[in-house]
Amino acid sequence: MRGSLLAIVILILAAAPAAAQQIDYSRPVDVAPSEETIGEGYVAPDVQRPLPRGGFWQVADVVLLAVALGVAAWLALRRRQRGWLVALTVACVAYFGFYREGCVCPIGSTQNVAVALVDPGYAVPYYVVAIFVLPLVAALFFGRVFCAGVCPLGAIQELMALKPVDVPRRLDAALGWLRWVYLGLALYYAVQPAVDRDFLICRLDPFVGLFRFTGPAWLLMVGGLFLVAGIFVGRPYCRWLCPYGALLSAFSRYAWRSFSITPDRELDCGLCEHACPYGAIEERRAVRTSCFACGRCYGSCPVQRASQTVAP
Amino acid sequence: MSGGHTRRELLGHAARGLALTGLGGVTGVLFLKAHATNAWAIDAGRCVNSRLGAFGIDACQRCATDCVLSLSAVRAVNEFSRCGRCYVCPAYFKITSAVGPDGLPSERVCPRDAIKREAIGWIDPDDPANNFYEYSIDESLCNGCGLCVMECKEPAGLGSIRLEVRHDVCLDCNRCSIAAVCPEDAYDRLPSPVT
Numbered sequence: 001m002r003g004s005l006l007a008i009v010i011l012i013l014a015a016a017p018a019a020a021q022q023i024d025y026s027r028p029v030d031v032a033p034s035e036e037t038i039g040e041g042y043v044a045p046d047v048q049r050p051l052p053r054g055g056f057w058q059v060a061d062v063v064l065l066a067v068a069l070g071v072a073a074w075l076a077l078r079r080r081q082r083g084w085l086v087a088l089t090v091a092c093v094a095y096f097g098f099y100r101e102g103c104v105c106p107i108g109s110t111q112n113v114a115v116a117l118v119d120p121g122y123a124v125p126y127y128v129v130a131i132f133v134l135p136l137v138a139a140l141f142f143g144r145v146f147c148a149g150v151c152p153l154g155a156i157q158e159l160m161a162l163k164p165v166d167v168p169r170r171l172d173a174a175l176g177w178l179r180w181v182y183l184g185l186a187l188y189y190a191v192q193p194a195v196d197r198d199f200l201i202c203r204l205d206p207f208v209g210l211f212r213f214t215g216p217a218w219l220l221m222v223g224g225l226f227l228v229a230g231i232f233v234g235r236p237y238c239r240w241l242c243p244y245g246a247l248l249s250a251f252s253r254y255a256w257r258s259f260s261i262t263p264d265r266e267l268d269c270g271l272c273e274h275a276c277p278y279g280a281i282e283e284r285r286a287v288r289t290s291c292f293a294c295g296r297c298y299g300s301c302p303v304q305r306a307s308q309t310v311a312p
Numbered sequence: 313m314s315g316g317h318t319r320r321e322l323l324g325h326a327a328r329g330l331a332l333t334g335l336g337g338v339t340g341v342l343f344l345k346a347h348a349t350n351a352w353a354i355d356a357g358r359c360v361n362s363r364l365g366a367f368g369i370d371a372c373q374r375c376a377t378d379c380v381l382s383l384s385a386v387r388a389v390n391e392f393s394r395c396g397r398c399y400v401c402p403a404y405f406k407i408t409s410a411v412g413p414d415g416l417p418s419e420r421v422c423p424r425d426a427i428k429r430e431a432i433g434w435i436d437p438d439d440p441a442n443n444f445y446e447y448s449i450d451e452s453l454c455n456g457c458g459l460c461v462m463e464c465k466e467p468a469g470l471g472s473i474r475l476e477v478r479h480d481v482c483l484d485c486n487r488c489s490i491a492a493v494c495p496e497d498a499y500d501r502l503p504s505p506v507t
Contacts, residue, residue, distance in 0.1 A: 025407040029396040040433035044392040051480040123345040202486035254327040
């Protein structure tokens with residue numbers, strides 16, 4: 001102990017500039033003084049323990065997600081108007097995106113759930129389970145209402161789809177398989193032993209950096225590119241890359257009710273087919289597995305327009 | 313035609329029921345495990361700032377610079393039961409700096425002035441060194457750079473200051489951006505209490 005102390009003093013002396021005067025430091029004590037040693041009624045202050053994570057925001061996130069899913073389902077399936085869906089989209093980008101900084105998101109939670117199922121030592125909190133399951137349950141009942149504008153990643157792209165062009169159907173379908181490849185890769189890397197574990201979906205999320213105004217430069221650029229490309233090609237990430245979207249489209253295939261274009265409520269004229277930026281209308285009917293329930297088709301429907309001008 | 317329609321509907325019902333059961337099962341399994349949660353934590357035995365033996369080198373400041381939060385979720389914490397309460401604290405004063413008029417080093421270690429130094433009880437003006445001083449860290453200023461942790465550890469100090477992830481601030485990112493760059497792989501997800 002003495003030797004090492006001496007070594008430090010020498011080291012410190014050697015490191016200092018010759019001219020500057022400095023104190024001759026050596027540690028005065030070997031053990032910490034107790035409250036009795038200090039005396040004078042001294043009471044040691046409490047050590048700042050790491051506080052447990054607040055439960056309030058977790059509950060708030062789950063409740064808000066459920067409410068947003070319900071509102072999206074009601075707007076898309078009952079109210080059948082685009083305007084309010086856009087309002088919901090903006091609200092969700094603001095809250096889940098910019099305010100909550102894109103975390104916890106159901107997309108990334110896929111990996112946590114997979115790890116928790118495989119690794120006995122790893123657990124996910126209740127709210128992550130809820131956030132993972134809620135959109136899937138919603139998809140089983142009402143189709144992809146999560147994509148309608150609740151998901152901040154989808155919502156920010158939805159708002160950017162200003163001049164969408166039609167993508168050839170076969171190309172669209174072929175690129176759609178990338179989602180499953182990505183999902184497979186993400187699960188493969190997630191269920192590795194802890195040292196090699198990698199959360200691909202989170203590491204390569206192109207939009208979360210934009211919500212946080214920070215992140216690797218190349219990823220921010222990729223996010224920007226996705227947004228710019230999204231002006232002309234509707235929601236490229238959602239359609240061809242989103243691994244959770246792959247799950248949602250599988251689940252929405254068996255939806256109880258889903259977004260629909262019906263002859264008795266709409267005109268059945270086919271005008272809507274060109275209004276859909278996502279190629280989700282075939283033969284004048286919405287394809288439930290690829291429909292994001294954005295409501296653009298309602299906006300283009302002559303009957304809808306007429307009814308809205310008469311009775312808003 | 314109507315028969316096919318019905319069969320299709322039945323299949324849909326069956327698939328939906330199956331999917332709901334599956335989701336319910338997954339939820340159940342995960343809920344049974346969810347009494348604890350894994351949160352990011354720093355292994356003091358690995359962190360270069362707190363690890364014994366790593367001395368006389370520059371402190372790693374990645375905790376301060378690489379968190380996604382503007383003020384890092386990592387903070388320095390002084391374990392008072394181990395603090396020597398020295399007159400000249402090597403984690404408070406830059407002991408290599410020039411001596412000021414009061415006989416103490418003129419520069420501080422903390423770049424953000426987050427450490428408070430207060431004398432305990434009455435100080436003898438003729439012999440201020442013969443007294444105990446309390447060093448507390450202001451959490452609203454500390455950014456977890458770890459400079460003080462490096463200076464406080466043995467043998468110069470008693471090693472009472474450590475770096476800690478504040479779970480109430482930590483966003484619990486799946487890809488903790490500090491963990492991704494930590495040169496010593498000192499970050500890991502460890503079980504932590506939840507409210």
